[in-house]
Amino acid sequence: MTILWQLLSEIYAYVKALLKSKETVFWVVIFPIIMLVILSLVFANPDQTSVEIALLEEEDLFKEILGNISSIELELVGDEETMLQMLRNGSIQAGLVVRGSIEDGLSTKIYFLEGVQESELAASIIKAVINGVEEEIRSRFRRLADPFIPPNATTFVDLIIDPISTDMEEVEPEIYLDRGALTLVMVVRMVGVQILFIGLFSGVMMVIAKKQQGILKLIISSPITSLTLLVSDTLATFVSITVSTLSILAGGLILGADYSLMTMDKALLLISIGIIGSLFMTGLGLILSLLPKTIEGATALVNMIAFPLMFLGGILVPYTWLPPYIRDFAESFPVSRLINTMMNILIYDVSIYQVLNDLVIVSILSIAIYLVGVLVYRRLMEIAIEEI
Amino acid sequence: MPTIQVLNISKTYRNGVKAVEDVSLVFNEGIYALMGPNGSGKTTTLNIIGGVLKPDKGEVSIQGYSMWGDGYIEARKRVGIAIQDMPFFNYLTGIDNLIYIGLLRGLSISEAGRRARKLLRDVGLWNSRRRRVSSYSGGMRRRLAIAASLIHDPDIIILDEPASGLDPKSREELWSLLLEICGDKTIIFSSHDGYEVERFSQYVYLFHRGRVVEEGEPRELIERYVPHPQAIVWFEGGEPPDVDGVKPLVIGSTARYSLDGVEVDDVLNAFRVRGLTLRKIEIVEPSLSEVFIRLTGEELS
Numbered sequence: 001m002t003i004l005w006q007l008l009s010e011i012y013a014y015v016k017a018l019l020k021s022k023e024t025v026f027w028v029v030i031f032p033i034i035m036l037v038i039l040s041l042v043f044a045n046p047d048q049t050s051v052e053i054a055l056l057e058e059e060d061l062f063k064e065i066l067g068n069i070s071s072i073e074l075e076l077v078g079d080e081e082t083m084l085q086m087l088r089n090g091s092i093q094a095g096l097v098v099r100g101s102i103e104d105g106l107s108t109k110i111y112f113l114e115g116v117q118e119s120e121l122a123a124s125i126i127k128a129v130i131n132g133v134e135e136e137i138r139s140r141f142r143r144l145a146d147p148f149i150p151p152n153a154t155t156f157v158d159l160i161i162d163p164i165s166t167d168m169e170e171v172e173p174e175i176y177l178d179r180g181a182l183t184l185v186m187v188v189r190m191v192g193v194q195i196l197f198i199g200l201f202s203g204v205m206m207v208i209a210k211k212q213q214g215i216l217k218l219i220i221s222s223p224i225t226s227l228t229l230l231v232s233d234t235l236a237t238f239v240s241i242t243v244s245t246l247s248i249l250a251g252g253l254i255l256g257a258d259y260s261l262m263t264m265d266k267a268l269l270l271i272s273i274g275i276i277g278s279l280f281m282t283g284l285g286l287i288l289s290l291l292p293k294t295i296e297g298a299t300a301l302v303n304m305i306a307f308p309l310m311f312l313g314g315i316l317v318p319y320t321w322l323p324p325y326i327r328d329f330a331e332s333f334p335v336s337r338l339i340n341t342m343m344n345i346l347i348y349d350v351s352i353y354q355v356l357n358d359l360v361i362v363s364i365l366s367i368a369i370y371l372v373g374v375l376v377y378r379r380l381m382e383i384a385i386e387e388i
Numbered sequence: 389m390p391t392i393q394v395l396n397i398s399k400t401y402r403n404g405v406k407a408v409e410d411v412s413l414v415f416n417e418g419i420y421a422l423m424g425p426n427g428s429g430k431t432t433t434l435n436i437i438g439g440v441l442k443p444d445k446g447e448v449s450i451q452g453y454s455m456w457g458d459g460y461i462e463a464r465k466r467v468g469i470a471i472q473d474m475p476f477f478n479y480l481t482g483i484d485n486l487i488y489i490g491l492l493r494g495l496s497i498s499e500a501g502r503r504a505r506k507l508l509r510d511v512g513l514w515n516s517r518r519r520r521v522s523s524y525s526g527g528m529r530r531r532l533a534i535a536a537s538l539i540h541d542p543d544i545i546i547l548d549e550p551a552s553g554l555d556p557k558s559r560e561e562l563w564s565l566l567l568e569i570c571g572d573k574t575i576i577f578s579s580h581d582g583y584e585v586e587r588f589s590q591y592v593y594l595f596h597r598g599r600v601v602e603e604g605e606p607r608e609l610i611e612r613y614v615p616h617p618q619a620i621v622w623f624e625g626g627e628p629p630d631v632d633g634v635k636p637l638v639i640g641s642t643a644r645y646s647l648d649g650v651e652v653d654d655v656l657n658a659f660r661v662r663g664l665t666l667r668k669i670e671i672v673e674p675s676l677s678e679v680f681i682r683l684t685g686e687e688l689s
Contacts, residue, residue, distance in 0.1 A: 002494035009491035013477060016484045020520070214475030218536075221439040222492040223464035385442055387402065388435075 006224045010232040011239050018243065028198070028244045032190050033251035039186045039316070040255045051122035052091070054083045057098035061106070065129055066096070072125065087111055087119075087171050089349060090181075094122035102137065106164040114170035123168065130166055137163040180258030181347055187252035188346060192315040192339035194244040195277045197306050202237035203285015203373060204298045206230070207380040212295050216384055226381045230374060234282055241278050261346055269352060270342050273359070277338040280366035286373030289380060315339050334362045391416050391544060391574050392437060397446030399432050407432035408443075409598045415544075415576055421585040421606075422578040423676060424595030425688050430578040431472060431548050433595070437576065438469030438546040450544065465494070468542040472549055474533035478522035482513055482532050485521055486539055493540035500539065507535035510569045526553060531562070538569065545570055547577040551584060563588055580688045582677030586610075592676065596684045606676055614678040616648040619655050622667040629658040639685060644678075647671070 018024050052073040055062055067074045075092060077083045083095040095111040108130055112123035141163075142149075210216040219229060253259065262270070288305070292298040310316045314330030319340070322330055330336050337358060344350035352359075392415040399408045408429040422430035435441035437448055439455050450466050453459030476485045483504050490500025508517045511531040516524065524532065530550065537545055550566065551559040566575070567588075579585050585592050586606045594602045594609075602609060621628065621636075621643045628636045628643035631654050636643035645655050652671065659666045672678060677688050 001496070005491050005496050005500075006494055008497060009488055012484075012491055012497070013480070013488045016480050016488070017477070020481070020484075021479045213477070214473070215477070217440045217471060217475055218489060219492060221464060221467070221469050222489075223461045223494055224492055225461070388441055 002223075003228050006222075006228050007232045007235060009224075010229070010236040014236040014240060018240075028194075028240055029247040032194050032244055032248045035193065036186055036190045036248055036251045037255065039190065040183050051093040051118060051125065053122055053126065054086055054092045054095040055098070056080060056083055056095070059098075059101055061102070062096060062098055062129070062133070065133065066126075069125070069129070072122075084111060084171060087113060089344075090347070093119045094126055096126050102163065107167075108164055109167045109169060111169050111171050114172060127166065127168070130164055134162075134164050178258070180256050181261065183252055183255050183257040184259070184261060185343055185347055187248055187257050188339060188342050189316050190248045191245050191274065192277070192335060192342075193310050194248065195241055195274065195281055195339075196309055196313075196315055196335055197302070198241050198244060199237060199278050199281025200285040200288070200306050201299075201302045202233065202240065203282040203287075204289045204292065204302055205295065206233050206286065206377060207289055207384055208292060208298050209295055211384045211387075217388060220385055220388070226378055227374075229381075230377050234279075237282050238275065238278055241274065245274070266345055269345060273338050273342050276359075276363050276366045277335045279370045280334050280338075280362075283366065283370030283373035286376050287369070290376055309333070309335075334365055337362055391451060392576075393447075393449040394433070394437060395447040395449070397433070397436055397443040397448065399436060399441065399443050406598050408436070411446075411598070411600055413437075413593055413600065413603075415574060417572065417574050418590040419575045419577070419588060421589035421592040422576070422595055423580065423582065423585045423592050423680065423688070424578075425580050425686065428595040429598040430595045432598075434469070434546050434548050434576065434578055435471060438467055438471070439464050440469060440471060465540070466542050467544045467546060468537035468540065469546040470530075470533035470537040470548065470550065472552070474529065474536060476521045476529070476532065476536075479520060481518050481520055482524070482528075483508060483517040485532065486535055489536045490539045495540055503539050503541070504535070507538055507569075511535045511565065527558065530554075531565075534566065534569075542573070544574045544576070547575065549578055549580075551579070551581070559584065582675050582680065582688060586676050594676075594680055594683065596680075596686070601683050602679070609679050610674045610676060612679075613682045614646070614674045616646050617674060618672050618678055619645045619647055619650075619652055620670045620672060621645070621655060621659065622669070623659060624665040624667065626662065626664055628664065629662045631655050631658045637682065637685065639681065639687065641667075644681070 018028060051071060052075060053066060054075045054077045055066060056077050056079065057063065063074070063076065066072050075086075077086070077095075080097055083092070083097070086092045087095050093113070097109040097111070099107045099109075110123050110126050110130075113119035207216075210219060249257075249259075285302070288301060289298065292301050312322065312326050312330065313333045314322065314327075314336030319327050319330055341350075341355045341358060344355060345352070392413070394411065394413040397408055397411050398406075400406045411429070411433055413433070422433060424430050432441060436443045436446075437455065439460065442456055447457070448455035448463075450463040453463035453466070455463040455467075477488065480488070483501075486504035486507065487497065487500045490503055491497065495503065505514075505517075508514050511534055513528060513531055513535070516528060521529065521532065534547065534550065537547065547566070551562050554562060563584075577589070589606060592603065592606050592609065593600050602613075604612070622641055623643060624641065628638055630636070631645055632650050634645055634648070634650055636645050638644075652669070656666070656669065680686075680688050
């Protein structure tokens with residue numbers, strides 16, 4: 001029983017600090033709500049002009065053309081079924097399948113969501129691109145064939161040359177990302193941001209803050225093991241993230257997030273994912289706590305790492321908005337993988353089985369990072385005790 | 389088995405200062421004092437005994453459990469320490485800090501709350517319990533530190549300079565409070581005030597330059613080393629004279645004469661005959677401070 005109460009010690013100090021310290025209240029409760037409001041106003045807009053399009057082709061004909069259009073986020077896929085699944089679950093707005101070659105004749109098929117304005121817009125952009133390519137092929141053919149065609153027959157030749165046959169096919173959406181769903185996306189992203197910041201900050205500060213504030217002397221003279229203290233600190237971090245998440249959820253409710261998408265089984269899964277993410281960031285923070293010597297140095301380090309990660313790590317900003325070289329990093333960053341898995345489960349109705357492999361790998365990695373953090377923590381505590 | 393056994397502890401700080409060297413102490417039930425000037429090693433010793441500071445060498449055993457070995461959990465359960473400038477969470481209230489420390493010491497939250505409320509009443513901080521510690525005065529922080537050291541009801545209380553900086557009236561109040569709330573617990577405190585040690589301790593260890601130079605009951609030490617009043621003379625102009633064959637103890641520009649068959653007039657005459665300038669003369673009663681001076685040739689403060 002003694003250990004159980006000792007585990008409560010850091011949580012007690014944290015909760016009391018939350019109630020007493022305006023600074024803590026701001027960063028844990030107010031800041032994420034402000035961010036959520038800003039993000040919702042800026043990004044939770046279904047009328048955005050940027051569209052995400054998937055492309056399936058045998059030769060690289062449309063990849064460069066579509067890739068060069070600034071309003072298009074292009075994603076290459078390996079098969080039609082994947083494209084349709086992505087379209088149905090809303091992760092792309094339209095898809096283009098290209099078969100054949102210019103020599104043998106090209107056939108294209110455009111998939112888009114019926115009744116979804118932005119999808120129809122994406123399809124019309126693709127259609128316009130195909131028309132442009134067709135015109136280019138026709139004009140090249142005319143230049144080649146010009147000496148052999150009578151002057152009064154060019155219009156007729158244009159009519160009979162049909163280099164690309166195009167089909168348009170409507171797909172029924174499984175989900176439509178309306179304002180409520182998009183706000184929910186922002187809620188999940190904001191939870192990710194708080195996991196990133198609070199986890200990292202708590203990990204880095206665990207030993208340094210106690211040392212600098214002198215509390216370490218109180219702790220050392222107490223009948224508590226360093227492991228019990230670490231678990232207590234980690235639990236306090238989880239409590240902090242939970243409080244922050246609850247405030248984000250409340251903010252999301254006010255902003256109209258569609259919580260009907262969150263069933264009980266999904267919620268439990270999301271909590272587990274959140275714990276894994278928190279464990280990873282806390283462990284990473286513990287490892288990084290080797291570097292700074294003061295609270296001020298630790299704060300600077302956390303900001304230096306967390307702010308770029310927030311924008312470039314695929315947590316706040318979607319992968320598709322990132323340049324390819326950063327996207328590769330973002331896609332492999334565990335917390336971003338977890339946050340995107342959360343969104344896939346919540347918004348796009350992806351089943352646990354589809355993300356299980358990924359979750360297992362990230363979980364193992366998170367536990368490994370945390371365990372390395374435990375070793376660092378114990379070593380730093382030993383050094384701190386020697387240095388008192 | 390003694391309550392606390394300290395065997396050959398040594399501690400050198402990272403800046404190379406040897407704070408404590410080969411110190412051995414024994415404490416049983418009662419009130420013990422570590423007396424010495426600032427920098428003599430008493431705070432370092434208390435911190436080592438209380439589990440705050442790890443010694444470079446030596447052993448500390450609390451009721452048979454090693455403070456710095458395998459039995460450290462059991463040892464720490466038995467000790468409460470109020471160190472100098474006790475660290476608290478400044479943004480938390482007095483009662484919140486006590487409950488936090490209670491939880492650290494392994495109390496349940498309800499027990500920690502109950503003990504905290506009782507101790508806050510005992511130390512006279514009840515009306516300030518909901519104020520942030522950052523707004524507490526030095527005296528209030530000291531009383532809160534005493535409450536913190538008692539939160540888990542330990543058998544042994546360690547208090548580092550508990551009355552330091554307090555005026556005599558406040559010091560008397562603090563000690564009567566300590567004696568009342570500590571009951572029959574073993575109390576070990578440090579002080580550089582000879583009067584405080586004489587008045588409140590049953591046994592004293594005298595510290596000088598990181599070592600124990602003498603130990604014993606205060607009265608017994610006084611009777612052994614300074615049984616008679618002392619005449620302290622502030623002088624200028626040369627070597628102070630012997631008076632009736634009694635050599636003075638000279639520290640800087642003061643000379644101490646034991647008034648054992650020597651009268652004050654004899655001292656004054658001896659200075660006059662020698663032609664020295666006599667600035668001031670003071671007669672002091674036998675005390676632990678004088679014992680310390682007699683043993684070390686240095687003043688306590």
